[in-house]
Amino acid sequence: MAICEVTGKKAVFGSKQKHRRGVAGKRWKKRVTATPRLFKPNLQTITITDEKGHKKQMTVSTKVIKRIKFDREQASLG
Numbered sequence: 602m603a604i605c606e607v608t609g610k611k612a613v614f615g616s617k618q619k620h621r622r623g624v625a626g627k628r629w630k631k632r633v634t635a636t637p638r639l640f641k642p643n644l645q646t647i648t649i650t651d652e653k654g655h656k657k658q659m660t661v662s663t664k665v666i667k668r669i670k671f672d673r674e675q676a677s678l679g
Contacts, residue, residue, distance in 0.1 A: 603644050605662040610642040 604611045616635040643663045650656050 603642075603660060605642060605644060605665065606659045607661050607665045610644075610662050612639050612641045614638075615640050 617638045
């Protein structure tokens with residue numbers, strides 16, 4: 602199972618529920634079925650260079666990639 606190397610995000614089990622229309626008024630026989638499923642994080646492999654110029658490949662979530670881009674933009678501005 603893939604895990605983000607920075608945040609530790611990994612797949613989580615949950616339920617997929619279908620939206621049924623027109624089933625109001627305590628109709629227990631027509632309740633929505635909950636199907637188990639796996640929610641996977643959006644992980645990408647990126648190459649990062651550190652201060653010494655060494656390149657390293659990491660598997661990170663897209664939220665981390667956005668954070669890295671934001672930090673680089675802030676560093677270049679100020």
